[in-house]
Amino acid sequence: MLKIKPTTINDVAARAGVSYQTVSRVINQHPSVSKNALERVRQAIESLNYQPSNAARHLATQRSKVIGVVSYGTVHYGPAQMLASLEQAVQGSGYSLSNVNVSDLTLEEIAGAIQTLRRQRVDGLILFAPLIGIAHTDLESLCADLPLVITDAEPQSGRAVASIDQFTGGRLAAQHLIGLGHRQIALLSGPLTWYDALLRHQGWLSALQQAGLTPVATLESDWTPASGYRATAELLESGTSFTALLAANDQMALGALRAFHERGLELPRDVSVVGFDDIPEAAFLEPPLTTVRQDFSALAQRSLDQLTACIDQPSAPRHLTMLVPELIVRSSTAAPVMKLEPHSPSLRRKP
Amino acid sequence: MLKIKPTTINDVAARAGVSYQTVSRVINQHPSVSKNALERVRQAIESLNYQPSNAARHLATQRSKVIGVVSYGTVHYGPAQMLASLEQAVQGSGYSLSNVNVSDLTLEEIAGAIQTLRRQRVDGLILFAPLIGIAHTDLESLCADLPLVITDAEPQSGRAVASIDQFTGGRLAAQHLIGLGHRQIALLSGPLTWYDALLRHQGWLSALQQAGLTPVATLESDWTPASGYRATAELLESGTSFTALLAANDQMALGALRAFHERGLELPRDVSVVGFDDIPEAAFLEPPLTTVRQDFSALAQRSLDQLTACIDQPSAPRHLTMLVPELIVRSSTAAPVMKLEPHSPSLRRKP
DNA sequence: CGGAAATTTGTGAACGATCACAGTGTATAG
DNA sequence: CTATACACTGTGATCGTTCACAAATTTCCG
Structure with a gap:
């Protein structure tokens, strides 16, 4: 198990014939370095293929330049997209990302993830786990004085939150159907332990209620x-009669599409369906799916901006960013067939 | 920009009334600690919410307990899945993951990613970027003496490689169509700069050739x-006549499905389609898609096992793992309609 | 050419942990 | 009752880097 020691600042110094401090200055682009020394150190670094140790640097500077991420369900489209976007967004910011994906939404799991990240002394935290059921006080004590941005969680005073406005997204979807004339609408929610799922659901209900439905x-x-x-x-x-279905994501909408197909029901003639997410597949389904698009890369960028602001100036005011999602109308929705027609479109009406 | 210092081993020692070394022993579960001291230290750790600093530990032990990952295209299903599976697999292994996603497959990008990871002094490297066009010698010098496992790359002697056998996967798909009686087969490849895409393509060709097609x-x-x-x-x-299409992933297959639909062609009556990946959507498309499933979590586990073996014993022999993917037959494939029939199934045959 | 100012360079301590070794104290045996 | 082993505890050095400060060198100006 021999391990060859990586080259250090001292090796470079020896090679360049200067003190280690001068090398350090070169690395950190300190102005007071003579042209001569600069050049020699540069060459030494080059020829030794030297890379400064982040760990030693971290220890000396007390900043790890790492941002911790607590994520949940990264196998699903939304979280996976968010993670990829965050990665994209940190590129070139000088920070790197450390992600811990929790497999369960228990307080223990979340606490464990945060502890893992604390051991890394992350400079800040981005939480995009739906934190329903996790008391704010618990979170407070876990994160102590760590700069923190929460995504996909209820707005809390004193906390920086960057979210996509799922509630409005839900309303948009429902209003679209109502506007087309639908009055018998079924809801297909995600797990209501997810904050997103809950909010979309509430958005739907709000729009329905407003229309007296x-x-x-x-x-x-x-x-x-x-x-x-x-x-x-x-x-x-079950024989329930409905003319439209609101699904909390595109994948479930796809499952619904299949169920309709198998029973010979045609979209949008017999049923209208609205999804959520606008996965890349959505435009190519049969029929192309009307859905609500979320801009993950904007969300990632905002979250990161807010976090770095918090890190640089902990006293800065916490913002609450809400990105409004966008309704994408395709061919899975249309006006319901008139109720007066003899062959009513309502499905399997109970005798 | 005040930053409250995290608690250290010394704080704990002071609190428990012992030396810092005793605290260190407790953390590392060294046996020679008295019951009394153990208990007091434990309580001190608890009440101060102490977490040892990975950076300091790394510096002292010369091992970072971090595995570096160089990935490409994590917005796509396969890579995203692989990454999530790796994350899953490291859980509880004592290692953590540091991922760098390259946006381009140039030597500079790859070199940059590896340097970033070298600065973190990662204990080993998992490369799952398709490295076509990157010379082995370049790679050799970049990774120097770092334990390395390559995924999705051509087998190289002296290198540990864990891959899904894309070639065989391609053959499986093609053989399925040939077995059904198809003789006019079109190929829809991924970007051939991806090693996977190339291999699937070659697998198809191999099976076709074997059948004299x-x-x-x-x-x-x-x-x-x-x-x-x-x-x-x-x-x-273009008016090309064909009865079946081989697609290098399910998403492109979906696009193809849509193109067929729009022209009134029915699957599998008029055309058969085989995809690749078995994305969660595949079983619910119209029609449910015949495809080739890859077991990413097995691949992730194998890669990790190989890498940790390399880390623990650099002299250990490098293995070459090949996981065979599985053909999933659904309803998008069937025997072509007989050529002798008056209304030939061949599409838009040129006059 | 002398001395102050500015520029460049080097030294010692610190960061938070581990390792190697040297002390304690207590029990066991002769 | 001393010698020896054993269990436990503490001290100093170390890892690779930055910081604060001091020393050395150069530049500038009268």
């Missing part, structure tokens, strides 16, 4: 196409 | 549904 059915499933399929199949079996 | 068309696009759609549309416009 109540959902004809409320289903909850787990974001996957399979669960969306099952839930929709059950709904159809 | 040549592809009726060869398209190359960029993994996205949109590009798959465009390529397929162009193919249809």
